[in-house]
Amino acid sequence: MQAKLIKHVNALLPSGSSINDAIATALDISYDAAHRRTSGKSKLSLEESVQLASYFNCSLDVLKEDGLNNIVAMRKTQQIKTPADLEHYFNSSSISVASLTSSKDVTLYYSAKDIPIFHTLAGNLLTRFKIYVWLRLLSSSEKRISFEAYKIPLSVIEAAKKLGDLYKGIPKTEIWDTTTFNSTLKQILFYYQAGMLSIETATSLCNHLSELLQSISTEVSKKDSDLKIYHNELLLMNNTVLIDTPYKKAFYVPFTFLSYFETSDTKTCEQAHLYIKEQLQQSKFLNTAGEREQHLFFKKIQDKIDALVQLISASDVLGFE
Numbered sequence: 001m002q003a004k005l006i007k008h009v010n011a012l013l014p015s016g017s018s019i020n021d022a023i024a025t026a027l028d029i030s031y032d033a034a035h036r037r038t039s040g041k042s043k044l045s046l047e048e049s050v051q052l053a054s055y056f057n058c059s060l061d062v063l064k065e066d067g068l069n070n071i072v073a074m075r076k077t078q079q080i081k082t083p084a085d086l087e088h089y090f091n092s093s094s095i096s097v098a099s100l101t102s103s104k105d106v107t108l109y110y111s112a113k114d115i116p117i118f119h120t121l122a123g124n125l126l127t128r129f130k131i132y133v134w135l136r137l138l139s140s141s142e143k144r145i146s147f148e149a150y151k152i153p154l155s156v157i158e159a160a161k162k163l164g165d166l167y168k169g170i171p172k173t174e175i176w177d178t179t180t181f182n183s184t185l186k187q188i189l190f191y192y193q194a195g196m197l198s199i200e201t202a203t204s205l206c207n208h209l210s211e212l213l214q215s216i217s218t219e220v221s222k223k224d225s226d227l228k229i230y231h232n233e234l235l236l237m238n239n240t241v242l243i244d245t246p247y248k249k250a251f252y253v254p255f256t257f258l259s260y261f262e263t264s265d266t267k268t269c270e271q272a273h274l275y276i277k278e279q280l281q282q283s284k285f286l287n288t289a290g291e292r293e294q295h296l297f298f299k300k301i302q303d304k305i306d307a308l309v310q311l312i313s314a315s316d317v318l319g320f321e
Helices: 002-012 019-027 031-038 046-055 083-100 125-138 154-167 182-193 199-221 266-281 291-314
Strands: 107-111 172-176 227-231 241-244 249-254 260-263
Touching (some): 002 019, 002 046, 083 154, 107 266, 182 199, 199 227, 199 291
Parallel strands (some): 107 172
Antiparallel strands (some): 107 241, 249 260
């Protein structure tokens, strides 16, 4: 496996470069120590292998033996239980996104089962409500407390907004259905009926959703918009994310509300990219679908928001078929 990693690193170097010099620089060791590793006289430790993979921006999947091609190395984001955990998540996500999107030729693909998280991180009432919901759902130790009485540290709000701002200007291709807002609408309804959300706040949250929907609708109608939305009625979206840059791809698969498995494995990312492109071909591109199609699509979502507002006012029952 060591020989495979050394061979892979060597293939990444410019023609004429010394593999020993490169290994010595990456591991901060002497030329002789590097030579012992490239010649197989000394073994690379696991820590050194990880350090090399990080330095040369390659996946440790190159260490896999033949017959293990279906095994992919993945990184798991941290578990979130407290506001401090969530703040760390936002800050580490900002660093990750900034490093991946520093290139001009970058595209983010999002399979939107729910409203993509970055659309909700404006630092407003909706941001606070989503944080409240996430922390309550991710931690069983959260005490019963109303949204209005729940104190969210300012630093968490600021970290969330910073992450949201990073996504602005990044070309995004999102696959939606008219159910994409359903989860947030259900959350508002649940906490209102549980007596943990006042009628005024619940109504205000619905207004924020209407404003967000209108903003997205306006953006989609612009020429050369950075936001591209495709409508797919059959695909079961799952909030997976693919970030595509000229030098690297990263694929994110959710396993909780906010936590993801992440891999940069070349073959896996290429397969995910191909799958997404196939789904886009079977979807309706709203940006060029015409005013009528755009209006009908966004109106279906707005009608659900309006129905929830009416329910809150009438204290009736709303179903999400």
